[in-house]
Amino acid sequence: MNDLLLISPILLPLLLLIGCLASSRHERRSSVISLVGTAVLLAACSVLLFKVSTHGTLTLAVGGWMPPFGIVLVADLLSVLMLWISALVGLVVLIYGINVGSAGTRPGHVYVLIQGLLLGVNGSFLTGDLFNLYVWFEVMLISSFILMVRERRKKQLAGGLTYVILNLLASAMFLCGAGMLYGKLGTLNLADMAVKLSSVGDPEFVNTTGALLFVAFAAKAGLFPFHFWLPASYHHAGPATSALFAGLLTKVGVYALLRIFTLVFTAENGFSSTLILYLSMATMLIGVLGAVAQYNVRRLLAFHIISQIGYMTAGLALGTHLALTAVVFYILHHIAVKSTLFLVGGVLEMKTGTADIRRHGGFYQSQPLLAFCFLVPAFSLGGIPPLSGFWAKLNLLQAGVQSGEWLFLAMALGVGILTLFSMVKIWNESFWKAQPSTSDGQPNTSDLPLARGKPYLAMLLLCALTLVFSLGGYFVFELSARAAANLADPTLYINAVMKGVTP
Amino acid sequence: MNSILLHIAARFLSWPLLIVSIWILYRGHNLPGGGFIGGLLAAAGFLLYDLSGHGRPDRGFFSLSPFFFLPLGLGLAVFSTLPGMLGAGTFMQGVWLPAFELPLLGSIHLGTPLIFDIGVWFAVIGFILLLNGTLAGEEPS
Numbered sequence: 001m002n003d004l005l006l007i008s009p010i011l012l013p014l015l016l017l018i019g020c021l022a023s024s025r026h027e028r029r030s031s032v033i034s035l036v037g038t039a040v041l042l043a044a045c046s047v048l049l050f051k052v053s054t055h056g057t058l059t060l061a062v063g064g065w066m067p068p069f070g071i072v073l074v075a076d077l078l079s080v081l082m083l084w085i086s087a088l089v090g091l092v093v094l095i096y097g098i099n100v101g102s103a104g105t106r107p108g109h110v111y112v113l114i115q116g117l118l119l120g121v122n123g124s125f126l127t128g129d130l131f132n133l134y135v136w137f138e139v140m141l142i143s144s145f146i147l148m149v150r151e152r153r154k155k156q157l158a159g160g161l162t163y164v165i166l167n168l169l170a171s172a173m174f175l176c177g178a179g180m181l182y183g184k185l186g187t188l189n190l191a192d193m194a195v196k197l198s199s200v201g202d203p204e205f206v207n208t209t210g211a212l213l214f215v216a217f218a219a220k221a222g223l224f225p226f227h228f229w230l231p232a233s234y235h236h237a238g239p240a241t242s243a244l245f246a247g248l249l250t251k252v253g254v255y256a257l258l259r260i261f262t263l264v265f266t267a268e269n270g271f272s273s274t275l276i277l278y279l280s281m282a283t284m285l286i287g288v289l290g291a292v293a294q295y296n297v298r299r300l301l302a303f304h305i306i307s308q309i310g311y312m313t314a315g316l317a318l319g320t321h322l323a324l325t326a327v328v329f330y331i332l333h334h335i336a337v338k339s340t341l342f343l344v345g346g347v348l349e350m351k352t353g354t355a356d357i358r359r360h361g362g363f364y365q366s367q368p369l370l371a372f373c374f375l376v377p378a379f380s381l382g383g384i385p386p387l388s389g390f391w392a393k394l395n396l397l398q399a400g401v402q403s404g405e406w407l408f409l410a411m412a413l414g415v416g417i418l419t420l421f422s423m424v425k426i427w428n429e430s431f432w433k434a435q436p437s438t439s440d441g442q443p444n445t446s447d448l449p450l451a452r453g454k455p456y457l458a459m460l461l462l463c464a465l466t467l468v469f470s471l472g473g474y475f476v477f478e479l480s481a482r483a484a485a486n487l488a489d490p491t492l493y494i495n496a497v498m499k500g501v502t503p
Numbered sequence: 504m505n506s507i508l509l510h511i512a513a514r515f516l517s518w519p520l521l522i523v524s525i526w527i528l529y530r531g532h533n534l535p536g537g538g539f540i541g542g543l544l545a546a547a548g549f550l551l552y553d554l555s556g557h558g559r560p561d562r563g564f565f566s567l568s569p570f571f572f573l574p575l576g577l578g579l580a581v582f583s584t585l586p587g588m589l590g591a592g593t594f595m596q597g598v599w600l601p602a603f604e605l606p607l608l609g610s611i612h613l614g615t616p617l618i619f620d621i622g623v624w625f626a627v628i629g630f631i632l633l634l635n636g637t638l639a640g641e642e643p644s
Contacts (some may be wrong), residue, residue, distance in 0.1 A: 007594045014581055022574035064587070353618040 005051065006060045006075055009046040009083050009122040012037060024108035034111040035094045042087040043071065049080045052480065057486070057496040067128075067497055068192035074497055077483035078328060082125045082255055085332055088116050088465065089247040089339050096238045107257065110150070116143035117244065124252050128497055130178050130188045133256065134171065140436070141167050142304070144249060148237045159233035166229040170219030177212030179490035180205075191497035194264045194490055203270040210265040210378055214276070217260065221253030223313060224283040231290060234305075234405035235298035235355065238387035239346020242298055247353070250305055251331055254312050258327065260318060261491040262487040263494075278318035281411045284310030288418040296355045297345040297426060301338070304381065307415060308334050314408055315396050316455045320364035323399035324484035326392060327479055333388040333469050337377040340462040344374045347455055348430055357426055362435030371431050373459040378427065379464050382420035506555070513555035517565065520548035528624050529617070538620035542627025547631060572629030580583065580622030583615040 016037035023029045026046070052058055057076040061067060075083075098110050121141030127133050133253050141164070149160035182188055184205060185196045197206060219226035234242050265271035286309025294300035312334070315327035336448045347370060348363065349355050380387035393416060400409045469476050523530030526542035531537025552565050599614035 003588055011581070014577070018574045018577045018581065020569070021577070025569065060594060062593070063597070064593050250644050451567075 174216035328396035536622030545629035576625030626643035
């Protein structure tokens with residue numbers, strides 16, 4: 001029973017993918033299959049979350065091949081938290097309507113790709129094998145690339161090409177790193193690798209392979225200086241698609257960084273994480289400066305992703321238990337908040353027919369509900385108490401004080417102010433100021449289709465999630481602390497994977 | 504292209520290609536071969552039919568659409584992972600029927616890894632057909 005539960009986050013999207021593929025001619029049927037199936041996925045992930053949080057880490061040796069020889073799936077608390085929230089974001093995006101505001105030529109095929117994306121994401125969260133992680137990354141990359149360019153507009157293709165080329169380069173680096181590690185250690189199992197790497201005693205080897213993998217994951221996560229694909233591509237995809245990307249894609253990179261650089265490449269194994277801290281600080285600053293300069297609503301938000309990723313990886317570089325707790329909390333908060341903002345941005349674009357916020361206006365008066373859906377995540381992102389972003393930042397800053405990283409502290413506070421500033425900019429332009437008239441005296445309107453109820457339901461669901469993270473912050477913080485305890489002490493992970501196996 | 508030789512040959516080559524591909528598919532568990540290579544060979548049979556000027560026939564195996572093969576292949580592959588969980592085993596663990604003898608063919612081993620390979624075989628055929636159709640400029644239906 002445990003086996004079936006543990007495999008379901010991979011098996012369900014795969015089955016849904018097949019179902020959607022078989023009925024891809026009927027858009028309506030595909031959408032129902034996708035929606036119901038993803039709800040079941042969310043339920044399965046909830047049960048898994050409950051089970052792991054009460055019984056501890058679950059593992060599954062696929063095909064009965066025991067570690068370190070076979071591929072092993074590992075569901076520790078961090079993995080299942082990520083699985084749960086990605087299933088939720090997937091469901092919300094499907095409720096919003098994945099085809100809303102985009103003119104794809106084959107509407108039925110979208111659902112196949114969405115499930116493919118969820119499959120890759122879930123696989124990445126569950127696997128305990130380095131090469132298998134590479135395979136899941138590729139599944140994710142292919143699905144997301146086609147989703148990104150499916151309307152075949154010129155700009156989409158330009159952005160999508162940047163995206164796919166930079167990510168393929170990163171994948172090549174990943175493969176080089178994995179190959180070198182396999183050549184030296186003779187294993188691809190992460191737990192086994194962690195054990196063997198500690199006895200290698202060759203800091204040059206550790207740092208070379210570590211740097212290769214770091215670059216690979218940093219490119220997926222959108223860390224400076226590997227972030228260029230992100231603001232080039234996200235805002236060209238459809239609104240719901242970009243919300244899904246904003247919530248999940250970069251966070252898989254962050255998850256991989258968290259997993260590999262707390263388990264395999266640790267300070268005890270001779271890996272130096274100073275570089276990660278400085279790159280993170282640069283990422284925070286450059287991301288937010290990009291956002292301040294932007295007037296395209298979803299592009300502005302895309303720059304924010306980069307800046308926020310910097311906070312997360314900075315926490316990883318600090319490496320204390322409190323810092324890792326803050327990072328886990330930060331990821332959960334960020335996924336909820338960022339997806340909402342992209343969905344709201346999509347509605348703004350569809351209502352006005354333009355992404356330029358200087359030509360928006362008057363939404364506070366005409367759409368108070370939309371204004372609410374923007375305010376909650378925007379204030380949360382800016383770190384206004386008592387919203388979730390405040391708790392995430394507070395803990396991270398505390399961790400910074402504990403470690404005595406004063407430069408990071410100053411940077412985090414300064415970037416926080418700029419973040420709030422750029423959120424206020426969207427608020428002022430799109431919601432607060434009067435609606436501008438176009439040259440012929442008519443207010444801006446768009447003929448893009450927007451269903452009345454469903455998009456709002458989706459945005460309100462995510463707002464509710466943000467509020468739960470804010471007001472139930474203590475409970476979520478406790479879960480994050482337990483997930484982080486697993487990260488801070490690699491022996492827990494190693495013992496869970498290698499139980500009953502003599503090395 | 505309108506070569507009478509190719510036109511006639513295609514009719515006689517497509518079926519043997521399919522049969523060889525099934526043999527390669529079966530031997531692939533322990534020897535070179537398997538679902539992927541077998542699937543490529545079978546797809547070559549389809550393409551030969553297509554390119555020799557016959558066009559795709561209206562009926563029979565060679566007329567089936569990629570959107571028949573892809574879900575079928577993926578579905579079979581997924582299905583083959585499940586029987587392992589019924590007994591004492593786990594996800595994707597192989598379950599084998601007892602080996603039996605057949606005249607001409609020798610000892611036959613049937614099990615879930617073979618179903619997985621057959622799934623791959625179908626999926627590869629579907630993929631190549633879709634690829635071919637897209638390159639030829641057909642809109643997949």
